[in-house]
Structures are given as C-alpha cells and as structure tokens.
Amino acid sequence: MIRLSKVKTDPVENLKRHAEAIGEAVKQAIKPDRVTVEYPRERRKYPECFRGFIVFDKEKCISCFRCAQICPANAIQMEYFDKAYPGIDYAKCIFCHFCVDSCPTGALNTSKVHDVAFKSMDEMRLSAKQITKVPEIVREEKQTVEYYVDRNVWKLVRKKELDRLEVPPKPVKVKERRAACTEPESCLGCRLCASVCPQNAIKVEKCEISIGEEVTGTGCVLQIQTDLCTGCGLCVRQCPMQILTLEEVGE
C-alpha cells in the first residue's frame, strides 16, 4: 500500500535553491555558454566529407558518363559543349554523392554549401558551367562558427573564423583501372569500343590474319593503349559481346 504524505520542506533550503536558479539566469544573460549558431548570420563548420553542393572541374573531366550512369536519382544529364560534361538537376539530386565517389579522375568534388536554395524549378537545373564554382551566397557575415571543448582548461570554446566553403580535392576513391579484353576469340569486330572511346585510346589497324605462318585473310588489330586509357569503362558498357572488362592496375 502506498501512503502519500506531505513532504516537509525547509524554507531556508528552498530560498537557497531559488537564489541559485536566478543566479544562473543572470549569468547566462551576461555571458552565455550555449552551443547554438545564429543561422543565417553565422554558419556551422562542416567536415570536409560533408555532402553538399557538387563542384565540377572541367579540366579533369574525361566525359566517361560514369556519374550519369551511377546516379540513382537520374539527376545528371550530360551536356555537349566541346566534350560531354555533366549538369545536375537539384530538383532530383538526393546528395548521395555516388557521382563524386565514382568519378575516376576526381573531376567532381563536394563542398561545404548545404543551403542550395532556388527561386524556381528551372533554376534548379544547373549546367556544367554553373557548377564549376561554389555558388555565391549573400549573407550579412561570412563567418563560420565552431564549438569545441578546450581540453586544457575543460571549457567550451566558441571559435569564429572567416568562411572557406571550398573543399580541397581529395584523392580519387576509384581504384585505377584499365580496359582489357577477356575473350578476344569472341570479338565481333564492330569497333564500337574504338569509336566510343573519349580518349582515342583504342587503336585499330589493318593487318593480315595468319594461322602459324600461313596467311588466311585480312583483319584488324585492336590495341588498347594503356597510357591513354583512363579506365572510364565506356567501351565495357558498349561492347555487344561483353568481352571487355576493367582490370585493376598498380598496387
């Protein structure tokens, strides 16, 4: 059986607790130690692996279509200027950054911009030219705020510094690969691999086919030049007999 009885309170103790609470409130009003950020005047510091606005480096792009191929939201369309470059539709992008991870040359990179805001649907479709830079963001103060605990004195420190939204390029995650043929006896001779190669790394030359020493007819030699091949895998996807593969090179 539970019996309820009135709790006896000491009026002096009660008064002391009230004074403590008021003291804390006064202290917070004078010198706050909260961990909040006054967005959008300030912004938090994001780690360099943050998946934000995608930045594109035209010089590194080899037009391999891999980003467009892998995009699960179908947000990347390749646009043709002098070569084919990716454009991103932010109405579709889910910020999975598979495109960044799969880029064999590191032409796509992340940035620390997360507030990708637009005024209309049409604006959300960005062409390759528009994603070469981190977008200009109009803000009162370009300050990034970071909170951390100073371990020497065990105190929370609020650190303010000037904004740096770009992320330095990281080493490419995709292992270096080169195209190779697994079953040359099944080659149709269509040369689609050579015609699709953006680097012109597949060389076709006429030659004579011979069995032993006897010449049996004419044909062609296909050669993948490893120094030019970037391992984009376009030929592998194109091959109608599926005899090409990407082979890892190096360590």
Added chain:
Amino acid sequence: MMITREWQFALPEKKHKKKKYFGNLKAEVIDAGLCCHCAACASICPVNGITAGDAPIDFPNWIKECVDCGACVKVCPRWDYTPKNGLGEYIEVTAARSKRFVGQDGAMVTEFTASALEMGLIDRAIFVARDSNWRTRVVTIKTPEQLYDRKITGTKYSYADVLPALKDAVLKSEAVGFVGTPCMVTAVRKMQQAFKKFERVKLAIGLFCTENFYHHDLYNFLLEKANADLRNAVKTDIKKGKFIVELKDGSKVRIPVKDFEEIIPSGCKVCQDFAAVDSDVSIGSVGSANGFSTVMVRREVAKNILDYIREKEYAEFREPKLEVVQKLCDHKIKIHPWPPKKKEEKSEE
C-alpha cells in the same frame, strides 16, 4: 582468365568491294532469294539494326548505320552456300513417346529439354511459344515445370526469332539449349566457329523440317483456301502430305501440302537439310508410329540425355522406320534442287 590488351579479328572477304558487309549480305543472300530467315545476322549485329520478325530480314538504314564489321556475313548459313543433305552422322536412332509431357507427337523435344534442365546440363533453354493468333513468341525456359504449357509445346510452322533470344541468353548464362530448324542449327554452328562465346550453347535440338512459313502468309492462306481461322485452332500438323488444322469445335481441315507452294519462302526452296545434320539431336514425327517421335542422337551430349531418360523411364521406346526418314531426305533434295533450276533455265534462254 586471360587478359589481353591487343587482339585480332578477321574480316571476311567481300564479294562486292564497294558495299558495306550488310550490302554484301543483302545482294548475295537476301535479294538472291537464299535467305532462310534464321535471324542469325539480326542476333549478332552489334548495332541491333537488322530486323527479323514476320517480315524478310532487313536493315532499314544500313547505308548509314551499318558499322561494317562483317559479323552478319560470318554467321550467315547461306553465305557461300553449299546445301547439306541426307541423314547425317548419328549414334543412335529410336522412336519414343514422353510419359510426362503432351506435345506435337511424342513430345520428345520437350522431354529432352526438361531432362537436360534436370541434369543441370543447361541453365536455360530457348523455346517458341505462340499467342492465340498462332503468332510465334520466344520464351526462355528455366524450369521443366514451364513446359507443361500447351502453348509452348507443339509445332507452329512459322518463323520465330529464336537466335536473337539465344544471344541474350548466351550473354547471361554459361549453358544454354535451344530448339530450332536445321538452318538455325547450322547458323549456330557457324556462330560457334566464329565467336568463342557461343560455345556456351550446350544443346542444339534440331527439328525435321521441309519448309517454314511467314505467319501472315500462313494465316491468310489458311483463311482463304480452307476458311480455317488459325485463331480458332488448337493444333496444326503435317501428316501424309496433308496440312491439318484442328479447330476448337473438334473439326479438322485438311489441305494438301502441294497447294502451299505459292507461300513457301524462296529461302526454303534451296534448302536440302531435312534432318538437321548439324544438331546434337534431331527430332521429328516422320519415321515413327502415331503419337511417337523419331529421335536421331548425333552427339555425346544428347546420348547422355537419352540414357538419363531411359534410366528414369520418362519415355517409352519403339523401333523407328529409318527408311521413311531417308525417303523424305531424298524427297527434299528432289523438290529443292541446288543450284536452283529456274535460274538455270533462264540463263539458258
């Protein structure tokens, strides 16, 4: 796995030097009336430009789109054509009837495929099914249970695009089987010679064949001549020189095979291969009693399957009459002479 960065492929010799390879094929085979509509070229074409189906083989925009690779010429059974004929080599001939399946006669094609699937010799098999219009539709069989469908078993007497489906199956699977007319079997053997990947075709079941028809020709012909609508048919058959259509109401329409002369495609008129001499096993109704199929085992693979069927007692066996098959082989040589007679007469005139 062997990895190479440099390899060769052969280009076949062109008979018309200025044309692309499909132009050569068109001039030498299709326009010359030799094309047997096996669709090997359509299956191998790297740009998927060649069309088959219920119309003559064509590549609508070949002058522009053909990549000039020569693959179609390499696989065409009618390029550099010399007819094959006779009974061919065989290990064993028997007549049999499946106890499990219902088919055209003894349902031995179905039985062989089902047994091969059970034995694990093949992963999948390409079969021809039909829709309610008796149009052909290619299906991939992965389990023997699928073969109980009566629309899959039984003869259709129309062209089907078996080989394009076979190529897709070859790319997906290590061991494939298929059923086809003698020209398709010959085409597959040529494909195996030219491209190693087609060695994955482990079982080629050949059908006894005199000729094959375009579906629209057959449909219209039957409707005009005998007022037999194929849509109401349950079975088509050729017995004793008569084309028999069994209708839903139980009645049968019989038309002499000789009347079909006008709709026989020209490619079939130069073919002398009745018994599918290149196949692993040839199967047909000719040469065995009613309800039985003649089975000509030609290669070791098929012999193993036959032994398996015997062991499991899936079929009952009888003695075949090989001389009847021989007679039809000779008959086909007689009615389909090579080189074609008409052309000779014209050139003499």
